[in-house]
Amino acid sequence: MPKQIAIYGKGGIGKSSTASNVAAACADEGYRVTIIGCDPKSDSSITLLQGRRIPTIMDLMREGIDIKEADIVFNGYKGVKCIEIGGPEPGIGCAGRGIIVAISLLKKISRAIEDTDLVIYDVPGDIVCGGFVAPVKKGLVNEAYVLTSGEYMPLYAANNICKGLSRLEMTLNGVICNSRGALNEEKIVSEFAKEVGSQLLAFIPKDVLVQTCERDGYSVIEKAPDSQIAAVYRKLAKSIMGKRDGKIPVPLDDSRLRELTRI
Amino acid sequence: MPVKKEKEPLIMHPRPSSIVAALYTLRDLDTDVVILHGPPGCSFKHARLLEEDGMRVVTTSLDETGFVFGGHDALVEVLEKVIERFNPGRIGIVGTCASMIIGEELHEAVTQVQPDVPVIEVDVHAGYRDNTKGVVMALESALASGIISEAEFERQKALLKEATMVEKRHGAASKEYLEPNRGDLKYKVAGRLLELLKQGKKGLNILNAKKETAFMFADVNLAVAQVAEKLGSGSNIVNMANLDDNVGLPKNRRNAREIKEDLKEKGFEIHHIIGGLDEYPVAGNTADRIIGEKYSDYDFAVISGVPHALPMDNIKNMELFSVTNGPRQVVPLKDMGHTHVVVEIDLHPKTLGVSHIVESEFGATLREMVKDA
Ligand code: SF4
Numbered sequence: 001m002p003k004q005i006a007i008y009g010k011g012g013i014g015k016s017s018t019a020s021n022v023a024a025a026c027a028d029e030g031y032r033v034t035i036i037g038c039d040p041k042s043d044s045s046i047t048l049l050q051g052r053r054i055p056t057i058m059d060l061m062r063e064g065i066d067i068k069e070a071d072i073v074f075n076g077y078k079g080v081k082c083i084e085i086g087g088p089e090p091g092i093g094c095a096g097r098g099i100i101v102a103i104s105l106l107k108k109i110s111r112a113i114e115d116t117d118l119v120i121y122d123v124p125g126d127i128v129c130g131g132f133v134a135p136v137k138k139g140l141v142n143e144a145y146v147l148t149s150g151e152y153m154p155l156y157a158a159n160n161i162c163k164g165l166s167r168l169e170m171t172l173n174g175v176i177c178n179s180r181g182a183l184n185e186e187k188i189v190s191e192f193a194k195e196v197g198s199q200l201l202a203f204i205p206k207d208v209l210v211q212t213c214e215r216d217g218y219s220v221i222e223k224a225p226d227s228q229i230a231a232v233y234r235k236l237a238k239s240i241m242g243k244r245d246g247k248i249p250v251p252l253d254d255s256r257l258r259e260l261t262r263i
Numbered sequence: 264m265p266v267k268k269e270k271e272p273l274i275m276h277p278r279p280s281s282i283v284a285a286l287y288t289l290r291d292l293d294t295d296v297v298i299l300h301g302p303p304g305c306s307f308k309h310a311r312l313l314e315e316d317g318m319r320v321v322t323t324s325l326d327e328t329g330f331v332f333g334g335h336d337a338l339v340e341v342l343e344k345v346i347e348r349f350n351p352g353r354i355g356i357v358g359t360c361a362s363m364i365i366g367e368e369l370h371e372a373v374t375q376v377q378p379d380v381p382v383i384e385v386d387v388h389a390g391y392r393d394n395t396k397g398v399v400m401a402l403e404s405a406l407a408s409g410i411i412s413e414a415e416f417e418r419q420k421a422l423l424k425e426a427t428m429v430e431k432r433h434g435a436a437s438k439e440y441l442e443p444n445r446g447d448l449k450y451k452v453a454g455r456l457l458e459l460l461k462q463g464k465k466g467l468n469i470l471n472a473k474k475e476t477a478f479m480f481a482d483v484n485l486a487v488a489q490v491a492e493k494l495g496s497g498s499n500i501v502n503m504a505n506l507d508d509n510v511g512l513p514k515n516r517r518n519a520r521e522i523k524e525d526l527k528e529k530g531f532e533i534h535h536i537i538g539g540l541d542e543y544p545v546a547g548n549t550a551d552r553i554i555g556e557k558y559s560d561y562d563f564a565v566i567s568g569v570p571h572a573l574p575m576d577n578i579k580n581m582e583l584f585s586v587t588n589g590p591r592q593v594v595p596l597k598d599m600g601h602t603h604v605v606v607e608i609d610l611h612p613k614t615l616g617v618s619h620i621v622e623s624e625f626g627a628t629l630r631e632m633v634k635d636a
Contacts, residue, residue: 055265064270065265096365137368
């Protein structure tokens, strides 16, 4: 069975950059990788496709297309299979239901989530409703990761996600810190990870290179393979691919969370 | 290049829902209790009707709170209650629009409760164009839990495809809006039929009914045979029926056997078995073939049940008497060329929970009128 992971975290914290760089790094190692973007923005795969935006499953559904695998599964950097779920127009319909429908359609017409070594679900900002956790509930995710910085809001979101995971009896397999340059950041996030029953897997320093490459439509792995930041992503990829047991997280209460950010 | 789906014609009259179709399928599989996971009012009329057939249907009664906060706990609670109260040998859980939209996982509750009897979970809502989708989904789960064989599953799927086609060609899914219609006056149609019998015309008497509805439709054919006998033209009538009791899900086999026994007792001889009770979408083809080979020179045909599933090829020159239970079936049947169309109102509710033939209005009319003939 492939490793099927979901990366959670507050909106805007850098999930898509992390997901695509990890995907690229794993592809470099020779793994077959599938990345499934669940965000309406549909930018999980854009840096694996040289800046090209692919049609989302929901775009095609809306247009009444008889969807075939070739319409939604695209080959990106080193054969990474890229799929974007998309979403309805803001304020209309139900995005959660969209994810449920898209995932079951995908399962029906493609083997991209079976015939692979790693599936990465780049899920929307927060677990907000039943539909958003469809990949987890449908048994399509066996490892969950939380991405956060050391600031209060992202940590608050991360803690909320831990609540959701424990509710679903889903294990947390690691916390990743995407640095925003907060004071004592690494220490704060590593302490948070420990207290929820997990561990800090990687500290990704702030580096403009990531944004520069993204703007051109590339991951740093592809565009700046020898950079320091690329090495960080590679290390993270290696540790994700390694075998490690997760634990159902124990969320912190709000006052402890506040205390933590003051370390 | 992505290909656009062919746009199916808009159909505006409400049709049977896939949720209900799943419920009926679970009944045919001899499920003891079904839990509808959703709003208390969902599919209530059919749920009640199905209880006539001995299957219990209960609901988790999700309300606004359930829609917002999820209905997992309610489902667990109802599942536990069902086990305790009914001690069922087989349980079904059926989704609804509401629970499916909010992403309820029926299986989670089953995992939590761990019943020691099989549970058939059907992740269905009512948003499918063809209600047969609900049947397929129920059968898929039954297959997954080892309740039916792969062969039976494939057989059922092929039949459903045909059933859908039959409805699209000449049935309730054939037109944008179908006006309900009560059909021709029974005594007029009966009068015409008696006239033909008196003249010694040769007729086909065909039962091609869907599942339990055969309990009443069979009475129509029985009455035709009885009045023909009375008028001395019994030997001019050929009887065909889809009452093969060797095929189909448990309930259908049982019902075919029960109807056959009743008919036999009343001296009704079936000359040709054209299929099983679930084979109504294809049994018409068998009948058509037999007619082509042996009876194409017959004068009239009485077809009860799903008359529009019988191809017109070999009967188009006959005077056709159709008996249906669908008020929306009248117009399509007339369009096909059926001269007389009679509707048995409320047939379905009267045929649930029975194990013997039920009197039909048309049959009763024929029997009454022959007394004066
Ligand atoms: S819309 Fe769906 S869930 Fe609601 S009552 Fe009708 S069938 Fe049931």
